Amino acid sequence: GENVEQHPSTLSVQEGDSAVIKCTYSDSASNYFPWYKQELGKRPQLIIDIRSNVGEKKDQRIAVTLNKTAKHFSLHITETQPEDSAVYFCAAALSGNTPLVFGKGTRLSVIA
Amino acid sequence: GAVVSQHPSWVICKSGTSVKIECRSLDFQATTMFWYRQFPKQSLMLMATSNEGSKATYEQGVEKDKFLINHASLTLSTLTVTSAHPEDSSFYICSASPDSVSTEAFFGQGTRLTVV
Numbered sequence: 001g002e003n004v005e006q007h008p009s010t011l012s013v014q015e016g017d018s019a020v021i022k023c024t025y026s027d028s029a030s031n032y033f034p035w036y037k038q039e040l041g042k043r044p045q046l047i048i049d050i051r052s053n054v055g056e057k058k059d060q061r062i063a064v065t066l067n068k069t070a071k072h073f074s075l076h077i078t079e080t081q082p083e084d085s086a087v088y089f090c091a092a093a094l095s096g097n098t099p100l101v102f103g104k105g106t107r108l109s110v111i112a
Numbered sequence: 113g114a115v116v117s118q119h120p121s122w123v124i125c126k127s128g129t130s131v132k133i134e135c136r137s138l139d140f141q142a143t144t145m146f147w148y149r150q151f152p153k154q155s156l157m158l159m160a161t162s163n164e165g166s167k168a169t170y171e172q173g174v175e176k177d178k179f180l181i182n183h184a185s186l187t188l189s190t191l192t193v194t195s196a197h198p199e200d201s202s203f204y205i206c207s208a209s210p211d212s213v214s215t216e217a218f219f220g221q222g223t224r225l226t227v228v
Contacts (some may be wrong), residue, residue: 028187039191043205089155097209099146102155
């Protein structure tokens with residue numbers, strides 16, 4: 001089955017700097033790669049997703065890149081703000097309505 | 113957007129008792145819903161796939177007789193934790209997507225279960 005590896009497990013950046021989180025996956029059949037932000041005790045919040053027919057997607061300060069050949073995808077957050085501090089999870093799935101396999105998460109701390 | 117509602121948001125129960133958690137899709141139909149479990153400071157792990165009108169599919173290591181899943185309608189799936197023990201204490205969360213299109217997964221609010 002699918003296996004998703006996520007790095008780093010913790011990341012501290014100064015406010016205004018960029019943050020990059022990387023994930024790799026094992027199943028070449030996966031076509032849907034969402035990123036979630038989760039605050040303590042809350043449901044995961046989708047921040048951006050990408051499908052396999054696209055190499056890059058951007059939404060304001062957030063961008064995701066996908067390399068299907070190498071089976072890895074990355075989250076880029078620019079101009080980080082203290083409210084970006086949270087746990088971020090990557091995931092992989094066959095499609096948007098199939099089971100998600102999550103990475104282990106990255107705890108991002110943005111220091112003001 | 114699509115809304116998934118999960119209840120209760122938190123529950124405390126005694127060891128040996130059973131707890132039922134409901135997951136409802138409020139504005140769409142979902143033949144399939146998913147149940148995940150998240151232990152403190154860990155990731156979300158798929159427990160089972162709930163299928164309307166048929167038996168749920170459980171992931172390896174998840175006891176189907178302990179975690180009973182019922183998906184009796186296209187908008188409701190329930191997870192019952194039977195004979196709960198302290199090690200079952202966790203954050204349980206469901207997700208669903210509209211049958212008609214392959215969009216994102218929509219998550220319920222999650223249920224914090226504490227077994228004492």
